[in-house]
Amino acid sequence: MxxxxxxxxxxxxxxxxxxxxxxxxxxxxxxxxxxxxxxxxxxxxxxxxxxxxxxxxxxxxxxxxxxxxxxxxxxxxxxxxxxxxxxxxxxxxxxxxxxxxxxxxxxxxxxxxxxxxxxxxxxxxLPPSEHDRLHTAAARALHAAGAPTQEVVHHLRHTPRIGGRWAYRLLFDSACAALSRNDLEEARTLLERCIQEGDAADRPELLRLLGYVDVVADAPAAAVRRLRTLEGPRHGDDTAPLTLVVNLVQAIALDGDLDGAERTARAALTGVEPTGPAQEPAAGALAVLGVLGLLTGRPRTAPPLPAAVAARTSWVRCAQAALSALTARTHGGQRAEVLHHARAGLREPVISADVPTTPLRLLLAHLLCEAGEHDEALAACRTLAAAAHAEGARTMAALAETVLAMCGYRAGRLSEAAGAARSALAEGPPGAWLGSTLARCWLGGILLDSGDLDGARRLLLDDLSLTDLPEAAVPDLLFHRGRLHAALGHIHAGIADLEECGRRLPRSPHGYDRHPWRTVAATLYAAVDDRTAAKRLAREELELARAWGAPHAVATALHTLALISNSGHRLSLLREADGLLQDSGAWLEHARVLRSLGHELLRLSKMRQAREQLRAALALAEKCGAGPLVDDLRADLTSAGARPRRVETGLDALTPAEYRTAVLAAEGLTNQEIADRLFVTRRTVELHLTRVYRKLSLSGRADLPAAVAGQVTAADHRSLRRVGTDGPASPPRTARRSTRLRPAS
Structure with missing residues (x-):
């Protein structure tokens, strides 16, 4: 001071x-x-x-x-x-x-x-009138003298309408320059000044740019208020009001009122057809209306573009891809079509200062996640979040972080998902809006699986109520709150929330619900000995999941059915679920299935196989950051007669045999050459490599050299060369087990 x-x-x-x-x-x-x-x-x-x-x-x-x-x-x-x-x-x-x-x-x-x-x-x-006069005179004098543009624009910002065309051009060029360097607040100020200075012919372009800035950088409620003041009737072939409608309905939807957004779009687009010079903006606006109709349970088919004319505008193609993907998702049994349209929409180039497509792209990324392509969905969310942060578009960045948290939770990446949800809450626009509400709901669910019951209770029970939530986020709260009630021992309250979640979700004739509420409710019904209701819900979920076709969804339904089925069918159901989850990327659900499989094998007295499944489940649970599940699995392994390793992932998790196999494979030896070198069978080498890939989170043999690079010492190489005379090498761990290795004969 x-x-x-x-x-x-x-x-x-x-x-x-x-x-x-x-x-x-x-x-x-x-x-x-x-x-x-x-x-x-x-x-x-x-x-x-x-x-x-x-x-x-x-x-x-x-x-x-x-x-x-x-x-x-x-x-x-x-x-x-x-x-x-x-x-x-x-x-x-x-x-x-x-x-x-x-x-x-x-x-x-x-x-x-x-x-x-x-x-x-x-x-x-300085009196206000004199202030305006001096700035106006300074702008005129500096422009006449050929002064730098930024000096002239500095004075134009503080003047009333001058009326010269040169003033509009300088302001507009400066606004576009601010957009190109992602200075959205400066761009907004200059565009508002441009509206005062320009004429009727300039208004469409200004509305388009200003609507874009409002949606991506302002709080949704404030953006709605500002965009409504910019609304106006459409005259002739003027396409700007159509893009303004798209920006407005996106802002209303982000404010949490999907029904209001759908009504606004329907009213504004009544009588609009995708023909004439306004063809592409009209088709894009109608596609957005179709998306809103599907999200609210009131579908409306948007007229497509004529076959002879292909859309040249990126946001129109993105909107149509979102409509096609969501339509295929809603009608069920069309997972491949959903993936096709989602990937096509995400490949569209991002054009700045246009209709913002980040909400549509995030919808497509979420559809990829629902379809089982977890890694692809996470990569798309990370890219969109990074791009929004770089542009200074805090609303879009917070929304991208929210969807990243949702996809991360479904994939079992609890640590990343929690970080993304917290970032959305801390760095997003102030006040309650759809992104912040969803982030709170999903963070509560993430904390529940991470073992932070107090944190989950604060987010889902103490600080949120149904009356405070946007209608679009109510199912998310009910789903996670139902799970929290179950974890707290309030089984009937959990069942009530989960069934209400099912009633609140938009209904479609054959669609698979975006929340697997039936599987959770089925386990709770089984816990209170209502086997009839439990089996009914589990079978409904399995039927819908098979129709949808996402491997993780089918596996989750099979797992639930196995838990409530007779012991005679349990093992086959669990093995089928395990097979579906092998390459699904759904780590947490796979860990749960492996644990149940280990329990069933223990019941059948297959101790060695049971311990192997429990160890694999523990490794996945540790990767997920699921603290309660990790503790349960360690207790399971102890009960099964095994001593859990200190870690289940990374190089330190490899057994000596697995480590020797990994080193030789990284050097380029074939499986048969490794088997000959280590005096084991080829099948043993294959089993060792399978466990190595899982523990090191590798996709295949090509990733081994990088994974073990820098870890193999000269002594390890000498041991591997002498393996057959002096004994094999062990992994370079800090707390190596004292297991004695028998020299090979």
Whole structure:
């Protein structure tokens, strides 16, 4: 604070006392910030300086006002003289005297005020009408003199409408430049000024750009209010209102009112057909309407573009891809078609300063996740989140982080999902909107599986109620709250929430619900000995999952059915679920299935196989960060007669035999060559490599060299070369087990 005061006053006693009087006059209980001090001016100072020099220079007030508005005076005083309405020699003499007296000073940029507070004082004393007049005159003079664009635009920002076409072009070009460097707030200010300066022909393009900025960078509720003020009737072939409608309905949807967004779009697009010059924007707007209809359970088929004309606009193609993918998703049994359209939409190039497509792309990424392509969905979400952060589009960034949390949870990446949800809540726009509400709901579910019951309770029970939520987020809260009730021992409350979740989800004749509420409810019904309801729900889920075709969805339904079925069918159901999850990327669900498979094998007294499944489940649970499941699996392994390893993933998790096999495979040896070197069968080598790939999270043999690079020492190489005489090498672990290796014969 002291340094800020010195910076603005330069230590001048007159200015220091005036600053202190202004601070006392503020009367704030909390002291002002440094930024507030640096912007503080005193009308008293301006009047004192003018009074001191008025006898010698009657126009000193107008001259210093001009210097304050322009920020500087040229060496020839031409600009100041013109603004003050005095001859240039008189202005030059006056500036010279003011410099000698310490009011002004020479700098590299010209003549400026000696202390920043002096300039702020003259600006504070300037009447609004004089302020506008000086800025207008400065803009005209600087433009006529060929001054840099940024100097002219600085004055245009503070002027009323000038009316010259040159003013509009300078403002518009500067707004586009701000968009290109992702300075969205600056772009918004300049575009609003452009609307005042432009004419009717300029309005469509301005509305399009301003609507884009509002949606991606402002709080959704504020964006809705602003965009509604920009609405207007569509005249002739004017396509701008159509893109404005798309931006408006996206803002309404992000505010949590999907029904209101659908009604707004339907009302605005009544009678609109994708023909004529407005063909592509109309087709894109109708596709967005179709998407909203499917999301709200009121589908409406959007007319496609004529076959002879292909859409050239990226956002239109993206919207049509989203509509096609969601339509295929809603009607069930068309997983391949969903994947095709989702990937096509995500491949569309992102064009800045257009209709924002991030919500549509995130919808497509979520559809990929629902279809079982977890890794692909996560990669798409990460890319969209990084791009939005780089652009300064905080609303889109928070939405992308929210969808990343949802997809990360479904894939079992609990740590990444929790981080994304927290980022969405901390860095997104203020207030409650769809993204923040979904982030809270899913963070509660993530914390539940991570073992933080208190955190989950705060998010799902204490801080959220159905009356406070947007309707679109109610099923998400009910699903995770039902699971939380079950974890707290409130089984009937959990069942009630889960069944209400099913009732609140948009209904479709053959579609697979976006929340597997039946599987959770079935296990809860089984817990209260209502086997009839449990089997009914489990079979319904399995039928819908098989029709949908996503491997993880079918596996989850099979797992639930196995848990409530007779023991005679349990093993086959669990093995089928395990097979479906092998390459699904759904780590957490796979860990749960492997645990159940281990329990069933223990019941059948197949101890070695059971321990192998439980170890694999423990490795996946550790990767997921599922603390309660990790603890349960460690207890299971102890009960099964095994001592769980300290870690189940990474190089330290490899057994000596697995490590030797991995090193030799990384050196390029074939399976048969490894078997000959280690005096084992080829089948044993294959089994070792399978476990190595799982523990190191590798997709295949090609990833082995990088995984073991830098870990193999010279002693390891000598041991591997002598394997047959001196014994095999062991992995370089910090806490190596003391198991004695029998030398090969």
């Amino acid at each position: 002291v340094s800020a005061c010195h910076r603005v006053t330069g230590g001048n006693p007159l200015l220091v006392h005036a600053l202190l009087r202004e601070l006392r006059r503020g009367g704030e209980a909390v002291g002002p910030t440094c930024e507030q001090v640096e912007r503080l001016g005193s009308v008293e100072i301006a009047e004192t300086v003018v009074a001191r020099f008025r006898d010698r220079f009657p126009t000193v007030g107008r001259t210093l006002d001009a210097v304050a508005v322009t920020g500087r005076a040229d060496s020839d005083a031409a600009l100041v003289a013109g603004l003050a309405g005095i001859p240039r020699p008189e202005a030059a003499d006056m500036l010279h005297t003011l410099v000698r007296c310490g009011v002004l000073q020479d700098s590299d940029e010209g003549v400026v005020f000696a202390q920043p507070m002096m300039r702020d004082s003259f600006l504070a004393a």
